[in-house]
Amino acid sequence: MQIDLQNSTLSSASLQKSQEARKILESRSGSGHDFLGWLQLPEEQSARVQEYLKIAADLQKLDAVVMVGIGGSYLGFKCLYESLKPAVGTPAGPEILFAGHSLDGDYHRQLLEYLEDRDFGVVVISKSGTTTEPAIAFRLLWSLLEKKHGKDAAKRVCAITDGKKGTLRQSADDLGFHSAIIADDVGGRFSVLSPVGLIPAAIAGIDIYSLLQGAMEMCDHLRNDKSDENPAVQYSAYRNGLYEEGRKIEILVYYQHAFQYLAEWWKQLFGESEGKDGRGIFPASAGFTTDLHSLGQWIQDSERTIFQTILDVEDAKSPVLQNQKNDGDGLNYLAGKTVHDVNRVALQATRQAHADGGVPSLRMKIPTIEEFQMGRLFYFFEYACGVSAYALGVNPFDQPGVEAYKKSMFKMLGKPGHA
Known part of the structure; x- marks a missing residue:
């Protein structure tokens, strides 16, 4: 996985804070360390x-x-x-x-x-x-x-x-x-x-063996790379630096339908880990290009409190567009390209348009969607979440807020001991 920060910069202060947070995670000295x-x-x-x-x-x-x-x-x-x-x-x-x-x-x-x-x-x-x-x-x-x-x-x-x-x-x-x-x-x-x-x-x-092999590779990379090039440190610095500038909403953008529930998993991971003590980035998601026809206007021209993390799958099996005698739809200029080629150009063009509109973005390049890469992606986000939450100054591993609705619901339902 490669991180592209073309439309964003990482401040030395946010990198330093994220490096300190990584040390807290690795030394098991932070709050919630018994859940590592x-x-x-x-x-x-x-x-x-x-x-x-x-x-x-x-x-x-x-x-x-x-x-x-x-x-x-x-x-x-x-x-x-x-x-x-x-x-x-x-x-x-x-x-x-x-x-x-x-x-x-x-x-x-x-x-x-x-x-x-x-x-x-x-x-x-x-x-x-x-x-x-x-x-x-x-x-x-x-x-x-x-x-x-x-x-x-x-x-x-x-x-x-x-x-x-x-x-x-x-x-x-x-x-x-x-x-x-x-x-x-x-x-x-x-x-x-x-x-x-x-x-x-x-x-x-x-293939759970391949899934774990991918996770082990990412584990080895993240836990042994102490430099500022560590992708988990960079992602944490990117998120927390923008949060301190007033960017309160992160949109995880995916261009493959296959990643719809990856976005849901990611939202729970970061939302429940960081949203506490009156702090925390709101994790949202969008599936492009579909959601460009519903959320595109809002992202392009709304209040500038948002930033994007983009998942870019580099290779996918895809049909090839053919030249047709009757070019009534005007698509012959795409002949020879795959639908995936067009999708990735849409990604680049949308990222540039949003950058021109004042929306920072980070792009994560993922070679393919298969077990090994999913293992790498799972471990990356988990590790980055631990680093990012510690950089934010919260315990990544508790969720005190989720008990409030349960207490109220149990009382209304008449559960014993909840009068």
């Missing part, structure tokens, strides 16, 4: 690939597998799956479905009705087993499995949860589910390279 288990996940998890493939093999025999989780327990694999599955048609293997990522009753009703006539399994992901959305979904799905299969229902469930405590761990042990452990020192939004993301990926036929 993700730093060494790529190497640690590589030793468990065969274990995960064995679990996956049992569930791959089914017609469908429902992934139950929310937040980091959902978005990491959802991002990986949507990035790598075919854009159209049905992927090989079991149908991959999702539940517990919302409280949409109609969605879950339709899902249960759809599964009535299918041989399905469930991967339920929750440290405690009591997070409201996935707990409700799993209760519904487990009831259906028990009705269909009786004592054999447990063979169709994999619980990814705490190693020693919690409702889901108790159920896994008592009922004999397949299970894997979420380490105590790995938070949800940093868990995609743990069994949280790897087991669902293996079930979906994704």
Whole structure:
């Protein structure tokens, strides 16, 4: 991955602050330092690939597998799956479905009705087993499995949860589910390279070994490069320097549909890690060129509180435009170019137009969209997030604000102990 700062500059002050933040991260001396288990996940998890493939093999025999989780327990694999599955048609293997990522009753009703006539399994992901959305979904799905299969229902469930405590761990042990452990020192939004993301990926036929190899390469690069050329340090300096200048909104721009859920994962990663103590950049996203026809005007001419981070995929399989006798659409000038060629020119032209309109941007060049590169990208953003949050002066690994709505909701629902 290469970072292009053509339309932006990094101040020495922001680089220095980001270098200091990197030292805090690496020395494990900052707030939340007991949640840094993700730093060494790529190497640690590589030793468990065969274990995960064995679990996956049992569930791959089914017609469908429902992934139950929310937040980091959902978005990491959802991002990986949507990035790598075919854009159209049905992927090989079991149908991959999702539940517990919302409280949409109609969605879950339709899902249960759809599964009535299918041989399905469930991967339920929750440290405690009591997070409201996935707990409700799993209760519904487990009831259906028990009705269909009786004592054999447990063979169709994999619980990814705490190693020693919690409702889901108790159920896994008592009922004999397949299970894997979420380490105590790995938070949800940093868990995609743990069994949280790897087991669902293996079930979906994704090459998790290659994914981890890419993550290991990026890990080695970021943790050993102490220079100002370290891309995580540069990204942190870019973001925090602009934030101090009054740029409060970062738009992650992607030009491939495959990256829609990468943007959603990125928004949780940075939003939940940095948005606290009255500080934090608001993480937004846009899929160009589609969103140029809805948000383009706003980005070009709105209040100058925004900046962009652009994901540029350098190589993609793409149809070639042909010359036609009847050039009624006036497109013969594009003959010989691929649609991807045109897309990348649109990227360059849009970036220049936005720069002329006063919108700074950073471009990340990504060679291709495949497992190795996704591993590199996941680790890069996680590491850069830790550096950036420490440079901002906040704890990257807590989320005190998310408890407020839960307390209110539990009180309204009459949950015991929340009067």
